[in-house]
Amino acid sequence: MRSILEEEVTVELQHINVKLLLKESASIALDAVIPVFHSWIQDQIFDELLLDVADYRHVKQGPGLMLIGHEADYSLDNTDGLLGLRYNRKASLAGTNLDRSSQATRSALLACQRLESDTRLNGRFRFNGQDVQLIINDRLLSPNDEKTRQAAAPDFQRLANKLFGHAELTYNLDPRRLLSASIRSSKPVSTGELLKNLAD
Amino acid sequence: MKSSNSLWKQKLDGKMPEELAREIDIFETEIALRKQGKLEERLFAETRLRRGAYGQRYDNGQRNDGQKVQKLNFPSGDFTKGPNTMWDAPGMQRIKVPAGGLNASQLETMAELAEEYSDGIAHVTTRQDFQLHYIHIDDTPALMRRLAAANITTREACGNSVRNVTACPYAGVCTDESFDVTPYARALSRFLLGHPDCQNFGRKFKPAFSGCAQHACGLTSLHDLGLIAKTRINEATGREELGFEMYVGGGLGAVPYHAKLLDSFVPPEELLPLTQSIARVFARLGEKKNRNRARIKFLIQDLGIEKFRELVFEERKTLPFDPRWTEYIEQARSEFRETPLKEAPQNETAESSLVTIGDLNGASENFKRWMKFNNRPQRQPGYVTVTIALPLGDITANQLRSLADIVRRFTKETIRTTVEQNFVIRWVSKGDLPDLYKALDAAGLADVGAGALVDVTSCPGTDTCKLGISSSRGLAAELRRQVSEKSFQSDEAVQNLHIKISGCFNSCGQHHVADLGFYGVSRKIAGHAVPHFQVVLGGQWEHNAASYGLPVAAVPSKNIPQVVTRLTNRYVAERENGEAFKDFVKRTGKAELKNMLEDLTRPAAGDSSIFSDWGDPREYTLGDMGEGECAGEVVSAVDFGLAAAERELFEAQLLFEKGEVDQAGKSAYHSMLTAARALVRAENQDIGDDPDQIVAEFRQRYYDTRLFFDPFAGGKFAGYLFAAHEKAGQPYSEESSRYLIDEAQLFIDAAHSCSNRLGKPVAV
Numbered sequence: 001m002r003s004i005l006e007e008e009v010t011v012e013l014q015h016i017n018v019k020l021l022l023k024e025s026a027s028i029a030l031d032a033v034i035p036v037f038h039s040w041i042q043d044q045i046f047d048e049l050l051l052d053v054a055d056y057r058h059v060k061q062g063p064g065l066m067l068i069g070h071e072a073d074y075s076l077d078n079t080d081g082l083l084g085l086r087y088n089r090k091a092s093l094a095g096t097n098l099d100r101s102s103q104a105t106r107s108a109l110l111a112c113q114r115l116e117s118d119t120r121l122n123g124r125f126r127f128n129g130q131d132v133q134l135i136i137n138d139r140l141l142s143p144n145d146e147k148t149r150q151a152a153a154p155d156f157q158r159l160a161n162k163l164f165g166h167a168e169l170t171y172n173l174d175p176r177r178l179l180s181a182s183i184r185s186s187k188p189v190s191t192g193e194l195l196k197n198l199a200d
Numbered sequence: 201m202k203s204s205n206s207l208w209k210q211k212l213d214g215k216m217p218e219e220l221a222r223e224i225d226i227f228e229t230e231i232a233l234r235k236q237g238k239l240e241e242r243l244f245a246e247t248r249l250r251r252g253a254y255g256q257r258y259d260n261g262q263r264n265d266g267q268k269v270q271k272l273n274f275p276s277g278d279f280t281k282g283p284n285t286m287w288d289a290p291g292m293q294r295i296k297v298p299a300g301g302l303n304a305s306q307l308e309t310m311a312e313l314a315e316e317y318s319d320g321i322a323h324v325t326t327r328q329d330f331q332l333h334y335i336h337i338d339d340t341p342a343l344m345r346r347l348a349a350a351n352i353t354t355r356e357a358c359g360n361s362v363r364n365v366t367a368c369p370y371a372g373v374c375t376d377e378s379f380d381v382t383p384y385a386r387a388l389s390r391f392l393l394g395h396p397d398c399q400n401f402g403r404k405f406k407p408a409f410s411g412c413a414q415h416a417c418g419l420t421s422l423h424d425l426g427l428i429a430k431t432r433i434n435e436a437t438g439r440e441e442l443g444f445e446m447y448v449g450g451g452l453g454a455v456p457y458h459a460k461l462l463d464s465f466v467p468p469e470e471l472l473p474l475t476q477s478i479a480r481v482f483a484r485l486g487e488k489k490n491r492n493r494a495r496i497k498f499l500i501q502d503l504g505i506e507k508f509r510e511l512v513f514e515e516r517k518t519l520p521f522d523p524r525w526t527e528y529i530e531q532a533r534s535e536f537r538e539t540p541l542k543e544a545p546q547n548e549t550a551e552s553s554l555v556t557i558g559d560l561n562g563a564s565e566n567f568k569r570w571m572k573f574n575n576r577p578q579r580q581p582g583y584v585t586v587t588i589a590l591p592l593g594d595i596t597a598n599q600l601r602s603l604a605d606i607v608r609r610f611t612k613e614t615i616r617t618t619v620e621q622n623f624v625i626r627w628v629s630k631g632d633l634p635d636l637y638k639a640l641d642a643a644g645l646a647d648v649g650a651g652a653l654v655d656v657t658s659c660p661g662t663d664t665c666k667l668g669i670s671s672s673r674g675l676a677a678e679l680r681r682q683v684s685e686k687s688f689q690s691d692e693a694v695q696n697l698h699i700k701i702s703g704c705f706n707s708c709g710q711h712h713v714a715d716l717g718f719y720g721v722s723r724k725i726a727g728h729a730v731p732h733f734q735v736v737l738g739g740q741w742e743h744n745a746a747s748y749g750l751p752v753a754a755v756p757s758k759n760i761p762q763v764v765t766r767l768t769n770r771y772v773a774e775r776e777n778g779e780a781f782k783d784f785v786k787r788t789g790k791a792e793l794k795n796m797l798e799d800l801t802r803p804a805a806g807d808s809s810i811f812s813d814w815g816d817p818r819e820y821t822l823g824d825m826g827e828g829e830c831a832g833e834v835v836s837a838v839d840f841g842l843a844a845a846e847r848e849l850f851e852a853q854l855l856f857e858k859g860e861v862d863q864a865g866k867s868a869y870h871s872m873l874t875a876a877r878a879l880v881r882a883e884n885q886d887i888g889d890d891p892d893q894i895v896a897e898f899r900q901r902y903y904d905t906r907l908f909f910d911p912f913a914g915g916k917f918a919g920y921l922f923a924a925h926e927k928a929g930q931p932y933s934e935e936s937s938r939y940l941i942d943e944a945q946l947f948i949d950a951a952h953s954c955s956n957r958l959g960k961p962v963a964v
Contacts, residue, residue, distance in 0.1 A: 014203040015316075035817045042265045049273060051290065052258065054334075054663065055815050056321055058591040058677050060644030061598065063320040068334055070274060070288060073319065079598065090336075092203045137316055140204035140211060176308060176601055178315065 011142055011151040013097040017088045017135035017178075018108040020191075022076075023126040025083035030057060030065045030076055032121055037067040037074075045114070046107070048072050072104075074111050085112050085127070088137060097155040101134060105159065106198055113191045129188035132163065135180040144172070144179040156181045163197050164189060201336040202316065208342040216348035223355055223394075224348060227251050228341040234281070245282030252294040252357030253340050255282065256333065256664050259289035266818030281337050290334040292664060293318075294357035295347060298389035299367035299382050299409070300328035300616035304604035307615070309350040311600035317343050322600060324593040326657060326710055327406065328366045328617040329357065333664050355393060360401045360494075362479075365389035367409040368417035369616040369624045372538060373578040373585055377411030378429035379442055381418075383532035384471060385409045391472045391528050392479070400483040402494030406451075407475070413445070416741040419619055422450045422713065424496050425475065426459045427466075428744070443467045448478060448508070449500035452707035454916070455942040456748045457497040460505040462512065472525040477515040481508070492916035538627060541612045544582020545631035567637055569648035569688060575633065578626070586625045586636060587650035592658055592676055593621030595645075602643035610636050619710075620657055622650055653687040653697045653768075656680055657710060661703025661720060662813065667912050668703035669822060670720025670731040670757055674814030676701050682761050691772040697781055698741050699764070701733070705946055711736050713745040715781040716764060721754050721949045722822055722956060724839065725803060729956050731757040731813040731820045734949070737767070737793060738785035747782070750853060751945050752793050756810045759800040766796060790853050822953070838955045841878020845871045845948050852941055865932025868944040869924045875951040876921055879908070882958075895925045908954050917943075917950035 022028060034053060041050045049070040056062045064083070066075040070091070077086035087108035093100045115125040134156055136142040142152065149171050160167040164185040172180045189197070209225075216224075230247050233239040239247075261272050274288035281287050295310075302310075310330060314322040317339045318332035325331055335343065344354055356362055365385050372380035388407060392398055398405070407425040410418025420426025426447035434441050443465040450459030466474055478496075485503075487494040500508045574587045588603070595603070607615045607625055614626040628636055640646040649655050656679050659665065661672030679699060687695055702709035702719040711717030717736035722729050732754045739749030755763055771784050785793065803810040813820050852867035873891055876898040880887045883901055887894065902908035903918045910917065920943035932940065 012203070034815070038266055038817060041263075042267055042270070044270075051263070051272065053816075054319060055674075055677070056319075056594060058680065059321065059594050059596055059599075062594070062596040066319055068290065068319065070272075070290075073334075079320075079596070090201055092201070138202060138204050139312060139316065140207055176311075177598075 011097070011148050013100055013136055013152060013155060014092050014141055015089055015137040016101050016104040017086055017133075017137055018101075018104045019077060019079075019082075019084045019086040019133040019135065020108055020112050020127045021082055021084040021131040021133075023128040028083065028124055032124075033065055033076060033115070036115070036118055036120055037065065040067060040114075046110070048107075072107065074108075082131075082133075084131075084133075085115065087111065097152070098158055101155060101159045102162070102198055105132070105163070106195065109191055109195045109198070113195065116191060127191055129190055129194065130185045132160075132183040133180060134159070134183065135178050137178055139178065142179045144175050144177055148179055152179065152181075156183075159183075162200075163194050165197075201339050202342060205339060205342040208345045212345050212349045216345060217351065219394075220348040220353055220355070221345070223251075223353075224341055224344045227344070231337070231341065235279075241280050241282055241285075245285065246359055248281060248337065248340075249359035250356055250361055251340070251344065252296070252354030253335070253337060254292040254294060254358050255285050255666055256289065256291045257662065257666050257668065259286055259291065259666065260284045261286040261289065264818065264821045287337060291337060292660075293332045293335045293340060293343060293354065294325070295330040295332070295352060295354050296357045296364045297328050297330060297352070297617055298365050299371070299385040300369050300618060301382070301386075302615055302617070303613040304608050304615075306350045306352060307600045307604040307607070309346060309352070311597040311604075313343055313346060314600070315597040320597055321594050322597070323660075324590055324595070324617050324621045324623070326593075326619050326621060326659070326708060327364050328369075328619060329364050330617070331660075333660075353393070356398075358404075360403050361405070362392040362395075362398045363404050363406045365392070365407045365409070366418070366423075366619060368411050368415070369618045370415075370417055370576070370585060370626075371409070371411045373580065373583070373626050374411055374415075374417075375577065375579045376414070377579075378431050379411065381409040381411050381427070381429050383536045384427070384444075384468065384529065386536060387528040387532040388472060388475060390532075391524060392475065395476070395479070397476055397479045397483060401479075402486045402488040403491060403496075405479070405482065405496060409444075410744055414743055416713075416743070416745060417619070418744055419710075419713070420447055420450070420744045421458050422452050422456065422710070422745050423459060424448065424451060425478065426450055426744070427471070430465060432465060441467065444471060446474065449497040449505070451495055451497045452710060452712055453495065454705045454707070454913075454946050455939055456707065456712045457501070457939075458748075460500060462505070462509055468529050469526050472528065473519055473522070474512070474516060476522075477512045477519060480515050480519075481511045485511070490919070492913065492919060538614050539612060540580075540583060540627040540629060541610065542629035542632060544580070544629055566646070566648055567634075570637055570646060571633070573648055573652050574650040580627075582630050583626075584628050584630055584633065586628050586633075586640075587618070588623040588625065588640065588645050589647040589650040589655050590622050590645075591647060591680060592656070592673055599643050599645055602639075603645065606636070606639050606643070606645075609639070620651060620655060622655070649684070649687065649695075651698075652695050653699060654680055654684045657698070657700040657714075659702050659708035661701070661709075662816070665703055665708075667706055668720065669705075669722055670703055670733055671813040671816055672701040672703035672709055672718075672720060674816060675718065675733065675757060675760055678814050679761060679764060683764065690768065691775075693775060693778075693781070694768045694772055697768070705949065710745075711739070712748040713739040713741050714749065715739065715741070716767065717749050718760060720757075721952070722820075723754055723756075723952055724956050725756075725810065728811055729820055729822060730803075730810050733757055733760050734945070735760075735763055735797065738782040740782050749782075749785075750790070750941070752790055753797045753801050754949075755797060755800050756803055757813050758807075758810050759803070762800055763797060766800070767793075770796065786857075790850070790857060794850065822956070838878050838882050841881060842875055842948060842951055842955065845875035845878065845951070847871075848874055849941065849944050849948060852944070856937060856941060861934045861937040862932045865937035865940050868937070868940045869928055872921045872924055872944045872947045875948045876902075879951055879954060882955075891925060891928065895921065902954065907958060908950065910950055910953065913950075917947045920944070920947050 052068045054066040073088040160183040167185040234244045276287040279287040323331045367385040408423040427444040446463045447459035656676040658672040658676035662668035697715040700714035718733035736749040740747040848871035855864035
């Protein structure tokens with residue numbers, strides 16, 4: 001594990017969040033997702049322990065509707081007014097930065113795929129397949145400064161290339177915000193294709 | 201859980217106050233000892249509680265998922281952080297904010313912690329604290345260190361200790377206060393934190409300060425220690441002196457108590473020593489074993505205020521001198537000084553600004569409402585205090601950062617939390633209001649209606665609280681949605697009513713002091729448990745919460761919005777000469793109010809929505825309650841008996857209203873007997889009407905066996921019956937009659953819960 005107290009050029013990316021933006025988000029009502037999230041708990045559909053549902057839709061541009069888990073949270077998150085599915089990995093993971101970011105992306109995509117195919121949602125949930133945000137939720141390991149951004153950039157770019165072949169990355173430069181990169185692809189790719197690209 | 205946990209100690213070394221750093225080191229060691237099996241779980245539970253690390257719903261490792269009770273297979277297995285509390289289960293972290301005072305950096309710290317350790321939301325509580333939810337216990341030392349580096353502590357935020365010292369958020373800027381209580385609240389908070397005389401309480405101890413007697417902001421009447429600023433003229437010198445009316449023994453909880461006057465004028469130099477004397481008497485004589493009678497209000501009730509006063513002043517005489525008594529006060533007075541960032545405008549008025557903002561972005565209607573509800577003039581000309589109405593007390597990490605920017609831009613970081621789960625920004629130059637509104641609006645923080653009907657207060661309820669019975673936040677969100685626009689179109693009198701909701705009888709949502717209060721209870725309909733709220737009407741928020749409301753009827757959760765509509769419509773239609781809601785309630789009378797809500801106590805035919813709670817599609821249960829209970833339409837004798845008990849209690853309330861307090865007390869006692877008899881009858885059909893026999897059999901069958909025990913309150917409510925039975929035959933005073941009516945309501949509610957848990961339908 002890297003200590004920021006030491007002058008190192010590498011960065012350990014832990015607690016990776018991945019957010020995929022929804023298409024036509026303005027018309028989406030989240031009420032119908034509440035029973036869906038509860039059913040995911042009933043069936044424990046992931047290999048992570050799912051615990052509870054938290055509803056924060058009353059807060060503007062907030063975490064929206066959350067499925068709280070032990071190892072990770074899933075949410076239909078509206079931070080910055082961008083509605084999307086967000087996967088927040090809470091438990092630490094072994095492996096390389098690319099391994100960890102791939103794991104988080106795969107988990108997020110699997111959840112997206114389930115929402116897209118859930119008949120209770122009548123096909124209203126479609127992800128735009130172009131916008132993916134990577135957010136690193138640990139300010140000590142990964143402060144949002146130039147040095148860390150440079151150190152993390154190759155891993156972020158590798159993930160972006162894996163998903164989309166090639167995609168542009170932009171960074172949030174506000175040092176108070178978490179380290180984050182937005183991946184933007186020039187053309188949309190389906191959730192299934194993204195999963196396939198990730199597995200290749 | 202966080203990979204960086206072990207690094208924060210080194211990172212923040214030397215940046216934390218020494219005392220706080222040492223405390224956190226100790227806690228971290230205790231965590232390690234617990235993991236090694238060298239610290240017993242009960243001890244660890246109390247030690248983490250005293251650091252504000254609380255349990256949360258489902259932390260016993262199981263959750264009803266709507267279909268079945270699901271065991272939560274945490275990685276640490278059955279390893280615990282307290283009795284029946286799983287190590288890995290998410291918990292709540294309470295963070296103390298003395299007098300609600302914060303600065304911009306502290307807001308930013310709170311944002312970081314909410315984001316990194318919680319669910320991205322910081323929650324402001326009804327005691328000016330913050331709470332973060334879904335926190336892993338292993339993360340708490342790092343979280344606490346980051347708070348300590350921002351000069352914030354979680355120490356004694358929970359547990360049997362002195363809790364956050366609250367104060368009126370308008371202290372120092374209020375137009376009609378006696379004087380600014382802030383330095384005194386800060387001094388008292390500092391003095392009592394970790395004080396040896398406060399480490400052996402049987403229960404918690406909550407102090408509150410108010411700058412005046414007439415407003416609600418301090419809520420001193422409902423606190424263990426209430427201090428109201430007062431001035432007097434010294435006859436010898438002719439000079440004005442500052443002091444406090446000191447009240448003790450107030451509290452909400454299951455049965456609300458009003459604080460009693462201990463001393464009508466405590467000078468500043470006596471504030472700390474006299475409080476220390478109270479702490480010593482409470483620690484020495486307060487109940488320790490029976491936690492249901494361990495709050496100081498019970499000690500004062502048992503001793504009488506005169507005897508308690510005598511003991512406190514005797515204790516005061518023997519206290520060894522402590523220089524901090526005056527040093528802390530002097531330091532707080534000299535260090536605490538708020539000043540404005542901007543000069544007050546000479547000619548500009550808020551009204552002229554209104555036109556500007558309206559022309560700019562067409563938001564004039566909202567801005568007008570914001571001006572009306574969210575601003576109040578300060579006693580310093582040209583300055584206003586602005587309230588930020590937080591929906592359900594929640595704020596996001598990004599909003600906290602925006603708020604930090606805003607308070608830096610417009611003030612010298614003068615911001616406080618409030619007991620209505622909001623923020624106030626003090627010292628805003630009146631000329632800045634349009635720009636401030638725009639900045640808040642951009643951050644999603646310009647909700648209108650602060651302190652109005654739409655600004656519903658709610659405790660966490662079944663969302664996260666282990667004690668929650670009904671979804672108080674779900675109901676609050678629904679009421680906000682339903683009344684938000686409607687309330688601004690309605691009569692002025694309705695706009696200013698207060699709605700407060702608690703998820704259970706413990707009153708964290710302060711329902712007793714609302715115009716329209718609700719607390720969660722459960723009832724059985726068609727053999728299924730159904731979430732309800734007890735409707736509590738006519739509480740008084742003003743005058744530091746001067747009077748408490750009384751329960752009128754239990755109504756299914758899904759019918760509560762109709763209750764609000766019906767009551768407010770009737771109030772508007774029949775209000776006489778500017779009558780306050782509590783006076784309308786009194787004049788109308790409980791019989792009529794109950795009558796007008798009668799149809800709402802039953803679900804509409806075929807309405808299956810009542811079997812789930814607001815915002816939660818799972819079939820409602822309390823643990824295993826109601827499961828396997830397929831009695832269909834069969835009505836049990838127990839249910840009939842409990843209905844009879846409720847009727848008797850209602851009659852007691854009517855008698856009380858008429859001033860027949862002795863008879864009201866007798867009826868309340870009898871209603872408890874009827875409820876107890878109903879339960880006993882499920883096992884012994886031949887039980888007669890002899891009170892001694894009913895109580896003896898109830899004790900034997902339900903108390904000694906613990907069948908009546910609430911999962912969290914234990915045998916508390918049975919204790920109410922036993923105490924009432926012991927005192928039967930003695931005359932009831934107004935006060936004792938009032939308390940007994942409340943206790944009888946809780947006993948009957950507990951009998952319903954017991955019946956639901958046991959599921960013993962006896963067909964009749």
